[in-house]
Amino acid sequence: MMNAQDKIGYDAWLRYASIENGELREEYRACCSVIVITEQTKLLHTAARELAEAVGAMTGHKPEVTSVRDRQVPSVMIGIKGKGDTDGLGDEGYTLQTLEGGQEEAECIAIIGVSDRGALYGAFHLIRLMQMGEPINKLQVKESPANGLRIINQWDNMDGSIERGYAGKSIFYDSGGFVKDFTRIRDYARLLASTGINAISINNVNVHREETKLITAEYERTLSKVADVFGAYGIKLFLSINFASPIAIGGLQTADPLDPEVRKWWAERAEDLYRAIPDFGGFLVKADSEFRPGPFTYGRDHADGANLLAEALAPHGGLVIWRCFVYNCLQDWRDRSTDRAKAAYDHFTPLDGRFADNVILQIKNGPMDFQVREPVSPLFGGLSHTNQVLELQITQEYTGQQKHVCYLVPQWKEVLDFDTFAAGKGSTVDKIASGALYNRPYGGLAAVSNIGDDACWTGHPLAQANLYGYGRLAWNSALSAEQITTEWIRLSLGRDPVTEDVVSSILLRSWGIYESYTSPLGVGWMVNPNHHYGPNVDGYEYSKWGTYHFADHQGIGVDRTIGTGTGYAGQYHTQPSEIYNSLERCPDELLLFFHHVPYTHVLQSGKTVIQHIYDTHFDGVDAAAGLLAAWQTLRGKIDNAYFELVASRLTEQSEHAKEWRDVINTYFYRKSGIDDRQGRLIY
C-alpha cells in the first residue's frame, strides 16, 4: 500500500479537488444530484460510478445512481442512442446536452452515447468540464473520435522490467508472472479511458520466452481477468506475439506463413483466445526487425506474415497490427550507400494493397527511431490501399528519459499536420493515419506508454502531460498543443492562473529546449549506446545500427539528396521532396538529416552551422536553468511534495544540460578548430 506521501501525483488528471467557488459547487451539485442510467450495461455502470465519484469529491455530495428517473429532480442521464440516429458520430461518439426543465420537469444533463463506450467518454467529458470550472447548464456538445484505433503499447516484460521504461517496474508483471493485485491496472485503465484510449497491448513487442506463452491456455484465465478490468473501461486487450510461436511453443518444425499446419495452429490459438476473451483485440507484431523472427526466414514477405495472422483473427473480428520498424541492424558503418532511413518505405510500399482488410501497419513517426527531431516518415503517403496507424513514443527514450522535461505534444502536432501531398495539398498525416484520406476501414494512433509503478506513474510528474496529450490527440488531432496543455494543467494542478502560465510555458518550450542542448539540426543519435541517456557524439558513429553523422574536420551531416546522396529525399512526394532535397530550402532544423555541409555553411537563420551549435548549446543550458527558476516561483502554490519532486528533476536536468553542452561543443570545437564568436568557455 502507498501512503499519502507516496501518492504524489497518483490521481494525475483525475484529481478531483473540491470546487472552491461556492456558487459553482452548488450548481454542479444541483445539476448532478442524481445519475440515471437508462440501460444495464457494464460501461454505463462504469460511467455512472465514475461520474458519481467525481461529483462527490468535487461537491461534497455524492449523487445517487439509479435506473429510474424522477422527472422532478435535476439529474444526469446516461444512455445509449444507437447507431441509427448518430449523425455520423461513429460508434464511439456521444452528445452532451443540457435539457432545460419545464413546469413539471427539472433540468437534465443528457449524456447519450452511440454505444455505451461513447456514453463513458461523455461522462468523462462532463467530469472534465467540472474539473475545469466550466458552466454545465448550457451544454451542446457533440463529439466523436477522429481515429478509430487509439491504442497504447506497453513494452513491459514478465520479469517486471519495462524496455525503455523510466518510471519504475511494470504494473502488470512481477517475477515472471502477472501481479496479484489488479488495483493499479484498474486505475491505469481509468486514466486511459478518461482521455479516450480504446485499446492496449500489454506486453513488449520484443516477445521473450515466457511472454511467448501468453497466447496459450496457461494464461487464459488471468488474461481474461485483465481483459475484464480494461473492458469495464471500454479498452480492448491486444497481445504482442512471437512470429516463431509455432516452433517455440507449438511443437511445429516451421513458422512459415504459407504452411497449412502453421495456419491451422494460429487459427486454433485465435479460437482459444476468443473463447476466453470474447472482445479480444488482436495481435501486435514486430517481425524481421532487430533480431526478431519473421517471414523472411521462409522466403516470404511481410504481407504473407501479416495475412497469416489476419486469417486466424478475422472470424472473430480481431486485428493484426504489424510494425514497419524493419531495417538492417547489422550494417557496416563504412558502407555509405545503405541508408536506414529508407528501409521502411523500401520494404512496405511494394506490398501496398496486398494486406488483408484486418491488417494495420504501424508506422513510426520518423524514418529512424523517435529522435528529438526527424522528418516525417515518407511511408506516410507511400501507401494508399493499406490500413495504417501512426506510432509515437510517449516514453522519453531519446528525449530525456523523464529526468528531463520534454513535452512532446508540439512534436506530435507537427507530425500530424505534416502535408505529404500524397493526394494533393492537404494530405496530412492525421488524415492518412485516421484512414480518412483513402477511406480505409481502420486507422488511428499508437504510442509506447511512459508509465510504471512509480507513485506518479511517469517518474517525472510533468511527463503525465505527454500521456494525457497523446490520448487527447488520438481522440481529436485538431486540438492545439496549447489547448491540451491548458486542460492538463487545470485538471492536474488546479486553476490558479499564475500556475497555468508558468507550467504552460515550461511545457510548451521544453521540447525546443531539449533539442537545443542535444544533437543539432536534425542529425540525431549523439547519445550513449544501449541506454541512450546522455551525450556521446560518436556513440553510434562506428556502429552497426545505420546511425551516422559523418562529422569530419570540415563538416557534418548525411547526404540523403537525390543527386549525390542516398536518395532518401526522393521517397517523398514532389512538394516536400523538393524542399528537403534543396540545400537552400531545407528547413534548418532538418538540414543535417538531409545534407552534408561545411561547419561554415550559413543557415536560413543567418548563422553558420558551427555557431548555431555553440549558440544553441549555451542558450539551451540557460533555458534549462530558466525552467527550474520558473518552477521555483510556484513554491506554495501547489502541493509541496509534488513541487519538490519536479524541482529535483529540473535541477538534475539543468546540471545534465551542462554536460550535454560541454561534450557537444568540445567535440565540435576540437574537430573543427573554429572559435566561438562570443569567446565562451569550450574545453
Added chain:
Amino acid sequence: MMNAQDKIGYDAWLRYASIENGELREEYRACCSVIVITEQTKLLHTAARELAEAVGAMTGHKPEVTSVRDRQVPSVMIGIKGKGDTDGLGDEGYTLQTLEGGQEEAECIAIIGVSDRGALYGAFHLIRLMQMGEPINKLQVKESPANGLRIINQWDNMDGSIERGYAGKSIFYDSGGFVKDFTRIRDYARLLASTGINAISINNVNVHREETKLITAEYERTLSKVADVFGAYGIKLFLSINFASPIAIGGLQTADPLDPEVRKWWAERAEDLYRAIPDFGGFLVKADSEFRPGPFTYGRDHADGANLLAEALAPHGGLVIWRCFVYNCLQDWRDRSTDRAKAAYDHFTPLDGRFADNVILQIKNGPMDFQVREPVSPLFGGLSHTNQVLELQITQEYTGQQKHVCYLVPQWKEVLDFDTFAAGKGSTVDKIASGALYNRPYGGLAAVSNIGDDACWTGHPLAQANLYGYGRLAWNSALSAEQITTEWIRLSLGRDPVTEDVVSSILLRSWGIYESYTSPLGVGWMVNPNHHYGPNVDGYEYSKWGTYHFADHQGIGVDRTIGTGTGYAGQYHTQPSEIYNSLERCPDELLLFFHHVPYTHVLQSGKTVIQHIYDTHFDGVDAAAGLLAAWQTLRGKIDNAYFELVASRLTEQSEHAKEWRDVINTYFYRKSGIDDRQGRLIY
C-alpha cells in the same frame, strides 16, 4: 564430465606425450624405475605421485613409489635437506642432481628440497626436463625462487561469474556457493604449482555481499577443504576481504580501523580462520578504490587500514596484501589539472615506512590500468621502507580478451627490467618487487588469472602461455621471454622444430601486433566503455574515469611534463624523469602518454604522428592476417581440434583488427584532415 573432444588443451603444459625417441624413453624409464621418498609429508607424496604419473605417461612404465631405497636399483630420491645446509637457497629452493652409481650402488637422481615444497618444485623441474627431451643423467641443478610471494588473484564471484574473465565461468563457484566437485580446482593447483606459484586469492577484489561472508563460520568447513586442495601443492590460500565487513556482517556501527571493537572483531575473524586453516595466507584488500569502502570514510589513511588487518593476522603469520589502485573515479573530464596517473604515487609515498612488517603493497605495473602500453608505475622507486609486489594482469582485459593472441611475457619483461634509478643505476623493478633492493622481508609478483571453466582453461589455447610465463617469471624473472616461450611450446605442443619456430614467432610478435592496430603511441583507452572490447576512440574521453587523449584537429596526447603539464613525469627519479619529460628523448611508444603533440610532429622513427597511426594500423592488420597464415602452416602437425580452435580465434582476430584499423584511422583522418601518404582507403 568432459569428453575427449571437450578436453582440447586441458592438460596444458602438463601434457605427458609418450617419448618417441626409444633410446631416450628407455633412459628415462631406467632412471626413474623407482621413486623413493625419504619422509612422509603431504608435499613429498604429491611430488612422488606427480613424478610417477608423468614418467608412467611418457615412458609407459609407471614407477613404484616407496620409502625404502634399494641401492642396487636406479631411483629418484625425493627428500628434504633442511634449512641448515641450504647454501642460501631460501626455504623453497631445491637441488636436482644425478648421483653416479658405483659397484654396489645404482645411479640415482636426488631431488632435495630445502622444504618439502622445494622438493615438489624439484620434481616438477625433472618432469619438465623429460617433457623437453633433455638428458637427465648429469643433472647439477640448484634453484631457488627470486620472489618470495608468487601469487595468483582470482577475480571470481560466487554467482559463478568472473570479473574480466574471458574463458567461461568460475571453476570455484556456481550459483552463489562453492562448486561441489573440486577436481578442476585440484587440476588448477597442479598447473600452478608446476610453474612455482605458491599462493592464491580465490575471490574477486571487488567483494560483494555473499563473498563478504567468506571469512565467517558459514564457509569455514568448505574453505578448509579448498585450502587442503591447494595445500597439497604448496599453495597458500588468501581471501579478498571487504573493509566494511565489521558493519556488513559484524553488527558493528563502524569499520574505523582505530576503533577497539573493530580491531577486536578482525582479531577474532583471524583466529577463527587460522583455527580452520592453519596455513591460511592472509587477506587481499581493495579499499577506497572504485566505490569500495576503506579507511578514508573514517578520516584514516591506508596505513591505518592495512595495519588494522596486519595486527589481526600477525599472531598467525598472516599477510595483508593492500592494493594501490586508488584514484578518483568521479573525475570531471573538463578538469585537466587532475591526473589519474599520479594518484597511486601521491597516495602511498607519504606513507612509506608506516606499514606493519606483514603488510605488502600490491602495485599495478603501470599508473593507469593494464593498457597495452604504459610506462612503469613511478610508485616503484617511490617506496623504500615498504614491502611491495608487482601486480600484472594475465587476463587480457585490454589486450584482446583472449580472442586476440597477445603474449604478455615480453611486456612483463620490460616492466621487470625497467630501471627506476631509485638507489642508483640497476634499481630495476624486479629487484624492488622481490624486496632485494631494500632488503625487505616480503615481496614478489601478483597477477590476475586468465582461467575459467573453458575446456582449455583460457579460452584461447595460446593464452595458456601467459599463465605459464607468469609463473616462470615469478620464480625467476631473469628468464628471457624467448626461453619461456620455447619451454611452453615444447611442453604444450611437443618438440617439432617447425611448430616451435612458427608458434614462437606468433607469440613473440603478438603484443607488438596488437599494439600496432589498437591505441597508438602509449595513449591508451580507445576502447568501448565497460566491457573494454573493440575500438572506441572517444569511449573514455568525456568520462569520469580520468582517461583522456585530448585529440583535436591539430594534435593529440596528454601533457604530463613538469613544466607545462600535470607534472606526472616528475614522479620518476632523475634519469627516467628527464627522458620522459623531454619531447625529443621520450620513447616513441610512450610519446602520447607524456606529451601533447601536433599530428605533424616527427617521431624518432622519422615518421609523423599521423603517418605512424595510419601505417601501424594498416601494417597491424596485415600482421594479424600473417599470424593466421603462419598458424595455417601447422595443419596436421598438432592435434586437429586444438589447431581448429586456434585457427578460429586467429580468424576472428584478423577480422576484428580491420575494425580497429578502420575506426582508428577514420577517426584521425576525419579529425586531422591529413591524407595518408600512401593513399590507402580510409573511410
